[in-house]
Amino acid sequence: MNLTAESHSIALSDGNRIPLLGLGTYGDPRTTSKGTALECVKLAIDVGYRHFDGALVYFNEHEVGQAIREKIADGTVRREDIFYCGKLWNTFHPPELVRPALERTLKTLKLDYVDLYIVELPMAFKPGNEFYPKDKDGKYIYHHTDLCATWEALEACKDAGLVMSLGVSNFNRRQLELLLNKPGLKHKPVSNQVECHPYFTQPKLLEYCRQNDIVIVGYCPLGSSRDASWVNVKCPPLLEDELLVSIGKKYNKSSAQVALRFNVQRGVVVIPKSFSPERIQHNFQIFDFSLTEEEMKAIESLNKNIRFVELLMWSDHPEYPFLDDY
Template identity: 90%
Template sequence: MNLTAENHSIPLKDGTRIPLLGLGTYGDPRTTPRGTALECVKLAIDVGYRHFDGALVYFNEHEVGQAIREKIADGTVRREDIFYCGKLWNTFHPPEMVRPTLEKTLKALKLDYVDLYIIELPMAFKPGNDFYPKDKDGKYIYHHTDLCATWEALEACKDAGLVKSLGVSNFNRRQLELLLNKPGLKHKPVSNQVECHPYFTQPKLLEYCRQNDIVIVGYCPLGSSRDASWYCPRFSQCGLWCSVWVIHPA
């Protein structure tokens, strides 16, 4: 597969470029053997992948970063060839927690910057060290979130050079409008990562994003693994989410 950041990428609104095909690096940490992400990312780079989708909450960014660094060290790629997307998790929406959380990702990756950093979900959980806080009845503990305040903290991270581009994930039109209409907006979201595949095409959201120069990044492009009938069983053995694809806004 002859994929490079140059010949299989499209421009984002802020001038950076995003490779069209990416490898999702999620693997259930309870069942995925250690080292799986490391070996998968190294192999993916060898066969041509340049776009990697990760998150602090995947608990494997240290392996992904090691794979990227090893492939830079052996001369296979340069840092500028790699496009890494990280995510701000639900428990870190308060503005004062945004930069320290991004810095945790950078420390795990041992990289100076990420190419894209996105708000993983528009809802928030109770802030703290527990990524999935629950009450005594086993129900998730939600927390008020001011998406505009969170976005301003992300803008400061971009201005500081810690991230090249900013985006969101799982946002609907109303939530996107909150950001796009925010007074004093400095950096528009350049992407919205959502589930998108032949069983769930999201045409209205896609059209809205096109109108606002927001690229849709579709996860589960072969169908959602939440329903075994929606995905190819061959891919279920890899341990990681197989891919994301980028849908050109034009």
């Protein structure tokens, strides 16, 4: 695979293409200052990024959309150069809420379509104005999930031209099979966005998805923040790994660049999130070196099967995806 900074997209099963390196745009709305996403996405486009991963529940899609529109207006890119992934949140799973949720994202972005729209989690929450509905005791309020019905509503959105490709996120094999075996399936999921990095290489899920022409999009490709409120801090910091550091030294690269290159080289899309201008540029500099087969195998053997993002607060949901082997 000859990957360059200008050309590093791979084919999706529906004929569209997805860039292997994207920018994640999640930022804690309580601590991220206004305008941060706007400036960072504009910078990223100047650096060479063409793939942006966002979501309604990140509360910054208006800034991401504005950045994309400004860069189209100044002639840096055309709309068709940009690949934007949006997400259907847990409170919008009922079929009648799917299109309005997507239209809300489009209105916020001020774009006519998104390139990829994915079911963010296989777990439905009680529909309503609250994204994280809780009862009076502070317990999350769940909703019955019919993933096939949700998917049919998404298929209708694709047929209407509101989205180019459809995918899922955090789905295990059983949940993917539910969709793939759905009677009358019109559009199969082209991607599954899951945690994926050298300490959690997802060999079984990766193989299953490859067999079914589903691209894996890896979130937390550099590990994760060390925020104990939602991250498993028992897992050692990935970027301090001696093997990644030593391979990096050989190529005059950082452990982060080695970790990103590892996934990209095996056809896994990576969406490292950063609002640091230096890191945004740094993470993009992975196309001027490649890892040998031996190095790829050595990094694969770092797998500890430990998730940073376990989402344990929802582990009692009937569709919690991480109890299965994969």
